[in-house]
Structure formats: structure tokens, C-alpha cells
Amino acid sequence: MNGPISQVVSFIIERNPTVGTLTWDDDLIDGRAIDSLAFVDFIFLLEELGGAPIDPEGIDVDDFRTLRLINQRFLSGR
Amino acid sequence: MAVTTLEPIGLGLERLEAMAEAGYYNPYTTFSWPDTLPTDAPWMSEDLVTLAGTEEWDRMPRADQLALTRWEAIHFFSLNVHGIRDLLGEVVLRIHTPTYADTAEFMHHFLGEENEHMWFFSRFCLRYGGKIYPAQPSIGVQATDGLGEAAHELLVFARILLFEEIVDHFNSRMAGDDSLPPIARELNRVHHLDESRHVAFGRLMFTALLNQVRATRPADIPIVAGYLNSYLDYSIRSLYSPAVYRDAGLAQPLALRRHLLSHPARRAAHDRMLVRTRKFLARSGLQAAGTQPGQGAPT
Numbered sequence: 001m002n003g004p005i006s007q008v009v010s011f012i013i014e015r016n017p018t019v020g021t022l023t024w025d026d027d028l029i030d031g032r033a034i035d036s037l038a039f040v041d042f043i044f045l046l047e048e049l050g051g052a053p054i055d056p057e058g059i060d061v062d063d064f065r066t067l068r069l070i071n072q073r074f075l076s077g078r
Numbered sequence: 079m080a081v082t083t084l085e086p087i088g089l090g091l092e093r094l095e096a097m098a099e100a101g102y103y104n105p106y107t108t109f110s111w112p113d114t115l116p117t118d119a120p121w122m123s124e125d126l127v128t129l130a131g132t133e134e135w136d137r138m139p140r141a142d143q144l145a146l147t148r149w150e151a152i153h154f155f156s157l158n159v160h161g162i163r164d165l166l167g168e169v170v171l172r173i174h175t176p177t178y179a180d181t182a183e184f185m186h187h188f189l190g191e192e193n194e195h196m197w198f199f200s201r202f203c204l205r206y207g208g209k210i211y212p213a214q215p216s217i218g219v220q221a222t223d224g225l226g227e228a229a230h231e232l233l234v235f236a237r238i239l240l241f242e243e244i245v246d247h248f249n250s251r252m253a254g255d256d257s258l259p260p261i262a263r264e265l266n267r268v269h270h271l272d273e274s275r276h277v278a279f280g281r282l283m284f285t286a287l288l289n290q291v292r293a294t295r296p297a298d299i300p301i302v303a304g305y306l307n308s309y310l311d312y313s314i315r316s317l318y319s320p321a322v323y324r325d326a327g328l329a330q331p332l333a334l335r336r337h338l339l340s341h342p343a344r345r346a347a348h349d350r351m352l353v354r355t356r357k358f359l360a361r362s363g364l365q366a367a368g369t370q371p372g373q374g375a376p377t
Contacts (some may be wrong), residue, residue, distance in 0.1 A: 009140055012152065029217060032223070034217065035217070035220055036216045036217055036218060037308050037309060037312040039214075039216060039222075040215060040312070040315065041215045041217060043215055043331055044320065044335065046305075047320075047332060048332045048333070051372065055212075056212045056213070056214065056215040057212045057213075057215075059215045061217050061218075064217065071082050
């Protein structure tokens with residue numbers, strides 16, 4: 001994977017080295033790749049990479065379920 | 079009611095109960111709330127803002143420094159509001175259940191006082207800041223799924239205790255800071271007094287539940303220790319808010335947050351905030367590794 005999504009992958013692996021290799025469609029939530037303690041910094045990373053603020057009160061967990069969804073929802077066109 | 083594997087908790091809380099009764103005050107009539115607060119004085123102690131000790135702080139015009147203290151005060155009290163809501167929910171779920179029956183009398187004081195703290199913190203935010211900053215987003219997934227019941231209960235009360243101890247670092251400093259508006263100083267002072275009892279209760283509960291983990295599932299202890307270390311890291315990070323920096327007119331708030339979290343002066347400040355809690359965890363046999371935000375602490 002190239003571009004901003006590679007930084008997303010690096011963030012996940014740095015926080016959770018046991019996660020192994022991630023594919024576009026792995027379930028990051030059910031797979032425990034991201035947990036609640038890491039989620040706030042994850043949001044800030046996506047804001048920085050995507051260039052747009054994310055409303056913390058309007059978050060839908062399903063938007064963060066896979067790398068493909070994250071790329072489409074927050075990093076599109078980058 | 080669900081079957082529990084926990085032994086009933088007995089903590090001998092009579093002294094704390096008597097102190098709570100003797101120190102009771104009516105928060106709705108105790109404080110004097112001015113319509114506005116002065117903008118030529120800090121609302122949060124200057125050595126507690128998240129830029130304190132950095133070159134960025136030193137370079138800021140005085141008016142911008144004061145604006146930052148205002149938004150950091152609103153944010154700190156907002157964190158209190160959200161933290162209290164979470165802990166109230168957890169304690170309400172446990173009061174008068176068989177495991178915690180012996181602690182119910184103190185839990186009533188605890189719930190009442192925390193409800194009142196949430197009221198006065200939210201009032202400060204809404205009256206002087208016009209808002210409460212949103213709660214940190216959560217996805218409801220913990221890295222501790224699969225722990226035994228005693229460890230799960232220990233983490234519930236440990237999160238409450240660690241939150242209260244970090245907050246008290248701020249309260250105790252601001253309670254004696256004469257540069258603050260009287261209402262800001264007074265809320266911190268009162269909160270500090272009440273929290274001293276809550277921290278004492280929390281430490282007793284923590285130790286009792288840790289003993290049950292040791293007796294039933296000692297293999298859970300390293301997982302608990304790792305989680306609490308990550309929770310301290312998370313708690314420190316939550317103090318650094320891009321929304322605050324945006325409101326205070328600071329440029330590139332996300333990059334600023336990253337920079338601050340790894341700044342040597344801020345890391346020293348984090349150590350000061352956590353010194354008491356880390357000592358307690360070490361004495362309890364849960365040695366925190368002492369990682370700092372920015373060092374990639376494990377989740």
C-alpha cells in the first residue's frame with residue numbers, strides 16, 4: 001500500500017505489533033487492531049492525513065472497520 | 079442478577095463516611111458565580127497549560143497566553159464532566175450488589191458528590207466558555223477482553239482512581255493559585271478536598287480487587303499492568319486538544335499537539351503529574367514501565 005493509507009497501517013502496527021500483515025478488507029475493529037485507548041490518536045492522524053476535521057460526536061464506528069472504508073471515507077483523492 | 083465469582087468487598091470505610099458527612103456542603107448555594115470572568119488574568123495556572131515550558135509558550139503574546147489559559151480551563155473542566163459521567167455509570171451499576179454491599183454507604187456519598195462536581199464543572203464551562211468540549215470518541219473495544227471477572231472489576235475502579243489522581247494534580251495546584259479568578263480557584267479547592275476521600279476509597283478498592291485477582295487468576299496481572307500503563311498514556315494525551323489550540327488561535331493544531339507530546343519539557347511535566355500514581359502502582363506490584371506519550375506505548 002502506498003500514500004496516506006500506508007501511514008495509517010504504520011500507526012496501527014506501531015501501536016499493536018501483534019496485528020501482523022493487514023489487507024484492505026481485514027476487520028480492524030473485530031480483529032482488535034485498534035482499541036479505544038488508541039482511537040483518539042487514530043482520529044487525529046486521519047484528520048491530518050485527510051486534511052479535514054472529524055466531528056467526535058458524529059463518528060460511526062463502521063466507517064473505521066477496514067482500511068478500504070477508511071481510505072474511501074477519510075482519505076479519498078489523496 | 080448475574081452470578082458472580084467475586085468475594086464480597088469489605089473496606090472498613092466508616093472514617094471516610096464520617097468525613098463525608100461532616101464536610102457536606104450545598105454546592106448549589108456555596109459558590110458565587112459572577113456573570114463574566116476577567117480576561118486579563120489566567121483561568122488556569124500557567125504552569126499547567128499544555129504549552130508550559132516550551133518555546134512556543136514563551137513566544138506567545140501575553141493576550142494569546144491568557145486566551146489559551148481560558149480554553150484550557152474549559153477543556154480541563156470538560157474532561158472532568160465526561161470522566162465523571164463515565165464513573166457514575168460504573169458505580170451506579172455496582173452499588174447494593176452483593177459484592178459491593180459493604181461499600182454502599184460510602185458509594186452513596188461518592189455518587190452524590192460526583193454528581194455535584196459534574197454540575198459545577200459543567201456550569202463553569204457553559205457560563206464562561208459557552209460550551210462543553212465533546213467527549214473523546216470511543217469504539218468500545220478494549221485490549222483487555224478475555225480477562226477474569228476480578229481483573230475486569232479491578233480495571234473499572236483503577237480507571238476511576240487514575241483519572242481522579244491525575245485530575246487532583248491540577249486541582250491541588252489551582253486551589254492555591256491567587257492569580258486565578260476566585261470561582262476557578264474555589265471549584266478546584268472544593269474538588270480537591272472531596273477527591274482526597276475518593277482517592278483513599280479508590281486505593282482501598284484497588285488493593286482489595288487486586289488481591290482477588292492474585293488469588294484467582296494471577297496470570298491476569300501482567301495484562302492489567304500493561305493496560306494501566308497504556309491508560310496513563312491515554313489520559314495524558316487527552317489533555318492535549320487540537321480543538322483548544324484552534325479556539326486559542328494557534329496555527330497547525332494537530333502538528334502542535336504531536337510536537338508537544340514529545341517535547342522534553344512536557345515529558346518532564348507528565349512525570350510530575352504521574353509520580354504519585356506510579357509509586358502507588360509500583361508498591362502494588364504493578365510496575366508501570368514509565369513510557370511517555372510519543373514513545374509509542376503499546377495499546
